[in-house]
Amino acid sequence: MTDTSEERVRDAGFDDLLDALAEGDGYYLACANGHGSLPPRRVCPECGSTDLDEEPLPETGEVATYTQVHVPAPSFADDAPYVTAVVDFGPVRLTGQVLADYEDVEIGTEVAPTVGETETNGERLVRFELR
């Protein structure tokens, strides 16, 4: 059930975004009407526009909501407990692991996105660092 990173085939769009986030060049997709969305995406989910352009992701965002996971899936067995958050960047929100203690995070906390690897099996994932 748990893939290893050697076996995993790239997911077009998604892995490209992770590559960019890892370089500090995160982006989102913007339609002509100003809606933000994330790849892979051909159509704006809000308005149906197919005219989507990459725009730079703001360097920091604010925690919109968060939790500390104590009971993980097997693919995060060695990572638990860990903090997961939905982070609001304005045009889009992004979910990832927060590199901080649960007590040091609250709704509104400012964080910056990066890419790391899970302790359990080295899978890439979105991470957030406190600012």
Add this chain to the structure above:
Amino acid sequence: MTKVRVAGAGMTPFGSHPERTTRDLFAEAGTRALDDAGVDRGDVEAVHYGNFMGALSEHQGHQGPLAAEALGVQAPATRYESACASSGVALRQAVRDVRNGEADVLVVGGAERMTNLATAESTEVLAIAADELYEVRAGVTFPGAYAMMAAAYFEQFGGSREDLAHVAVKNHANAVGNHHAQYQREITVEEVLDSPAVADPLHLYDACPITDGASAVVLVSEDYAEDNGLDAGVAITGTGQGGDRMALQDREDAATSPAATAAAEEAYGDAGVTSDDVDVAEVHDCFTIAEVLALESLGFFETGEGVTAAREGVTTRDGDLPVNLSGGLKAKGHPVGATGTSQVAELTKLLRGDHVNSEHVPDARVGVAHNAGGTVASAVVHVLEEVGE
């Protein structure tokens, strides 16, 4: 438009039956439903069957025909998958088929086998109801997603772990006499608060268990019921479905469930009732916070005001609006694909007066069932009414 009656309802005991296949579970529930209805197997025109994880938990896809075969029904059968709303969605399709005159007799139900997996494995499998790329790979579990909804709710509207604990205590109390229920025992607020953390702020006793089980109802047209002298005193008068963006991160607000609000508005309009007319409800309390969101989406409380409903006794069995008299997903159990039709089976018995908890709602005429998938990217609401004698 043809009117839809529930002619019969059947369930297996919900609980830990790791050795039982979904085909066996469904055969038991379906047979009970057909026996309850007094409907001949040969009259069944189709089987609508809900199942979520069978392809992973028992390596069995294409479960529709297998379910019909197990029930001894020779008719077309389809499996519906909408995560935890799978059989609710199956029911909605069946209701529409009867209304449209496409069928007079349908079996609708669902089954799930879950406890044959270790807890960690079932945690992984349940997570496939979330967005694989943007949620699961970031470490979001199913409890973790609802925990983030609870955290957002507390931030915006207030409320406490203790408020949520009262939801669990209420639903356990309701399950005590329900012989279908997984946990037929009471718990205390202290036990909920002191149970181990699963995903803060939710603890073990805020969460429904892992459950094996099946449920089924027999839907018939009003004409078929009359022509065959069936005792089918409950009608499904309203159906509604709502949808939302799949991932929590793609919703404006993690503290509300607009898909359920849309489903409820459609179902109430369809039935010609309002939330004020509802006497009893079965709602999708996979986590305590989920019951709160359901109460608000169903219009029983304003947004942000449902969190104290159990604590203040409004939704307890002796309150103005008893919610989850079955024990809910929390105490009755949550065999994912079976849950939607089990809610309707429980409501049917509550309205007919032959449920163990019918004594708490002796005058109930209108019931509502709320079934949600994932973090409520899918929601199905049905209105049931007792037919006047």
